[in-house]
Amino acid sequence: MSNLFDLTGKTALVTGASGGLGRHFALTLARAGAHVAVAARREDKVAEIASEIAAGGGKALAVSLDVVNRESVADAFETIKQTAGGVDIVVNNAGVAARDSALDMSEETFDWVMETNLKGVWNVAQAAGRLMAANGNGGSIINIASILGIRVAKGVLPYAISKAGVAQMTKALAIEWARHKIRVNALAPGYFVTDINREFLASEAGQEIVARVPQRRTGDPVDLEGPLLLLASDAGAYMTGTVVPVDGGHVINSV
Ligand SMILES: NC(=O)c1ccc[n+]([C@@H]2O[C@H](COP(=O)([O-])OP(=O)(O)OC[C@H]3O[C@@H](n4cnc5c(N)ncnc54)[C@H](OP(=O)(O)O)[C@@H]3O)[C@@H](O)[C@H]2O)c1
Incomplete structure (x- = not known):
């Protein structure tokens, strides 16, 4: 039987790949055989991760990308088109978080989170959709949502x-x-320790949240590998429009 999860010959873009979950997604797709465009604003970090993939025998390309800036998004897709001809898989992962009460939240904070997490995902998805539709080969877009959605x-x-x-x-x-x-699906991770939440999860309030996870632990990035490859590859050929929680059962626990 052929390996349905094999991504040999595919090109993938991972946004927000300069650290955290995005870095892990980039390494996972490269290990499955994809040529991976590692993209984020911190160019030194994406270059490091692209080198790490190449050192492991994979194929990678470092791309500078600010998802909020549509010109930057267009430039990134142009680079990928010039280098690889097109894109088959896009992991729309770049995101930010802010913690404040609804009464104290500033307009700037509200706009920053919405611009990055919502409009940024739309900017990248539209550019990807246009390129995939024009090439006629289809593709898979994986948006990174959250159980907090x-x-x-x-x-x-x-x-x-x-x-x-x-x-x-x-x-x-x-x-x-x-x-x-073009298939479009989302992963909705529960709590995984990264820069976005490290401080919060170490606090008493954070520990209380982890205690409510039925599996009684935070996620390990490795826990996202199978779900990512399912949505990225032919193994998920009949899946589209799904939002898949990967959360140790957190979202079904109402207490
Ligand atoms: N960790 C969790 O528990 C968890 C749970 C559910 C969902 N998520 C989601 O998973 C995604 C990754 O989060 P993470 O936990 O890995 O956090 P992280 O370690 O803080 O990584 C966030 C990434 O997003 C990039 N980014 C932020 N703004 C950007 C912009 N304007 N343009 C391009 N890249 C940008 C950052 O790179 P640069 O600063 O280099 O641009 C960084 O690589 C986010 O969408 C997050 O909401 C995380």
Whole structure:
């Protein structure tokens, strides 16, 4: 039987790949055989990660990308087009978080989170969709949502709204782009320790949240590898418009 999860010959773009989950997604796709465009604003970090992939025998390209800036997004896709001809897999991962009460939250904070997490995902998805539709080969777009787009917690208002928007955007794009053979799905991770939440998860409030996860632990980036490869590869050929929680059961626990 052929390996349905094999990505040999495919080109992938991972946004926000300069650290955290994005770095792990880039390494995972490269190990599965994809040529990976490692993209984020910190050019030194993306260059390091691209070198790490190449040193391990994989194929990678470092790309400078600010998802908020549509010109930067267009430039990044142009670079990928020139280098690889097109893109087959896009992991729309770049994101930011802010913690404040709804009464104290500033307009700047609200706009920053929404611009990056919602409009940034749209900017990248539209550019990817246009390129995939023009090439006629279809593709797979994987948006990184969050269980906070499904359930909610105190102090994360714009983050929760932006991720609920990403889940709905995933479905809206999936129904429009199925005719172009483009699948659009989302992963909704629970809590994984990265720079985005390290401090919070070490606090008493953070530990209380982890205690409510049925599996009683935070996620390990390795836990996302299987779900990512399922959505990226032919193994998920009949999946589109789904939002897949990867959370140790957190989202189904109402206490
Ligand atoms: N960790 C979790 O528990 C968790 C749970 C659910 C969902 N998520 C989601 O997973 C994604 C990755 O988060 P993470 O935990 O890995 O956090 P992280 O370590 O803080 O990584 C965030 C990444 O996003 C990039 N980024 C931020 N703004 C950007 C912009 N304007 N343009 C391009 N890249 C930008 C950053 O790179 P540069 O600064 O170099 O641009 C960085 O590589 C986010 O969408 C997050 O909401 C995380």
